[in-house]
Amino acid sequence: MLPLGCSRRLVAELRDALDDCAERQLQLERSLRVSRRLLRTWEPAETPAAEPTPEPETDEEAPPPDTPSPQDLRELELLTQALEKAVRVRKGVSKAGERHGALGLKSAATSRATTASAPPGASGQAGRQTSETKPPRGIHQTTVPARGLPECRLPSVGDRTRMGRGASTTKPRPSLRDQQIPPSATPRAPEAFTLKEKGSLLKLPMAYRKVASQNSRLWAQLSSPQTSDSKDTASMAKTQFLQKMKTTSGWPGSGLAAAEVEAEAGLLRKACSLMRQRMEEVLSAEPADRIQEYYSLLTLEGLQAITEQCLHRLQELRAAVAGQQLGPWTEGRCCRASLSCEGRTDPTWSPQLLFYSSPEELQSLAVLGLRVAMLDQQIHLQKVLMADLLPLVGAREPPGPPWLALCRAVHSLLCEGGERFLTVLRDEPAD
């Protein structure tokens, strides 16, 4: 078992990292859901909600529990013919109206979306599409009993008749009414709208465009530099106010806030990594001539001097932290981090445009972005783990096999990213 403080710290760090991933995953899944829905066929919002894609009820739905009697079937035939006649009348208005009719019927009937067997669906779709081009043929197609729409209608009508005979006669009327809905001229024909086929017909509503342009105009105004004199007097007033706040309080401290210490520590950390990078570049390069040799030498010495300055600054910070009450470190640690993050970025930037030319390009960019974030996180975790685990191994307790197990685990975590393990063999002297 690891010591308590060490356990808590490391578990907390790892849990943070896991939470960060979980949040990203949530956001991604949300976006995925929305995008997938957009790419599927859209459900028409105004007409009764239905999946116009081939999802008609199949035959096996209605008959088995309650096979319609022959008389029922005859009535259905009559009804079907009446509907077809209505459709024929309507076809003169427009082909869209006819599709409405088909849609209306199906939507009135479909109580639950069921997966249709492919052939009826496909021919139904085909039926509709050909009906687009050749109305008479379309009507004829709708009467084909074995395939296509009537098959959908029959069980649906059968459904209704099950509910009550009286209702059956009233049933066609809603669908006729549906047929009388004037075909909408907008490209949002509520029938089989897919982004793929009709995406280029979309147009943003005027109300939205006005509001959106006003929005971007206001943001631009907010981020533009203000007129000088109002800004000056206001900022003078602000500085005076801050000064007064400081002097009227009884605060004895040097004014170094915890957040500022943290920010400086971050800068020093960054300095360290940049300097280390430069050092390694210098060390790995072979000097070609004396001048380059001298250059490398001076660079190394210069870096050494800067490191000493940084260490000095760090000492000052540590003294400041120890010497005065900076206030409790708290659960607000993420709070501080976010504030400092916000402090670095200008909040009123308008979004920049990022041009990409192909999905593959976008994919590789996005994956790279994630990999960079992952590596950042891994490096941070590596440092934290090193700081806590290496001393444990050095302390060599508990001695014996538990220590060996610890060594092995630590090696795997720190040196192999937790992916591979080494083996420890006891070297028995051969007698």
Place this chain on the structure above:
Amino acid sequence: MGRRRRRGGREHAVGALPEAIAALSQTLPAGPSPEIFRRAKFDRPEAAPALWQLLFRALSPPAAAGARASPALGAQVRLVKSALCSQGYPRRVLAQLPEDGSQGSRELLLALAWLLARGPLLEHLLARTRVWLGDEIPLCQYEAPANPGPPAPCQEADGPVDIRHLQWLMGKLRFRWRDLITSQQELCALLGKIHSYTRGCHSDRGLDHLSVAEIELLRDPEGGRQLLQRLESENTRLEAALEWRRRELVFWQWMDTVLGSCPLEASPATFLPRDPAPGPGELELVARELQSLHGELQGAAEPRRAAWEAKAGGCGPEWGAAQRATQEAVGQDLAALQRAWEQGGAPAQPHRPCRLVKRDTRAVEGPGLRAAELTGALRTRESRLEAALGRLQTRCRQELARLAGAEPGLIWILPPGR
């Protein structure tokens, strides 16, 4: 109020205070009414809870502010106190206010003014809830939590764990990243399709195609209405913010009087109890890194200097000029390096959200990033990070070998595939 108006010599700002406060209250998210501000000047207790809540919203991290239901008033009070304290809020009175949130409205008003004076608080709050209309991919860097500190108290009191638990957590983390990457790839493919299907639809020729948010608005009228409402309310807040900018001077003059009406603080007798010091803190970690770097630099530079001095004889006069030139070049080089970290790093820090636009890159002119360039920059960054991680791992290997090597009678067989 009448009194304020009669005060002369305040130029055109006479009578503008109510408007200024109204603008401020409209800009703030769920801002307290102007009446609360007036009551707070007189330290009325009923104004306190609203101000605590406002400060909580302003100071809590952006993600938390939106997602969860707000915690109880006591927890909000605690967080506000600690956040202000860590930012260096100069007045002690705040820390001594009771946690039930029933008092201290004047102090809270001062705290709000202090935050407003120090930085662009309003702009930040507006930016947090900004309505984004474009599609974007995450290019933000991982922000490591700055100071480990004591673990969040909301977690159950963890006992000591076995190292296998840590290994398990690491493995889980690896899998989560893998999932993330596949999901992101899928999303990019979908976005590519969506963008190409809606080519030419956008009223703004520069954008050319619609984004997911815009298509959603068309697909789902109800959602579209909500989006419009959000945009409209954001516009109202933006206008209020601009109005505030015009009028804020009179607010600051008023705050001076509020500050003046506070009793002067006695010198602080008690310090706040400090939480038990955490483990290796941030400063400690940085100190260790800097020290090891220093050691390595010293180890590399000294022998080279010695070798150089040994060979230094026999340089002609032209060497002096070359020497000076080299010194200057190194000086400039290192100064540039120092600027790099002091100014916050590489130029294209992508904290700024980018709206994706699918366009044949040959046809692109004007401002904006190109994916190909960003990819190149990220690849360099990736290889640097991989190298850095590799170096850290090597250091660990060496250190562990040293520690373990002292143990006799054991053979360590390293895993293959390194």
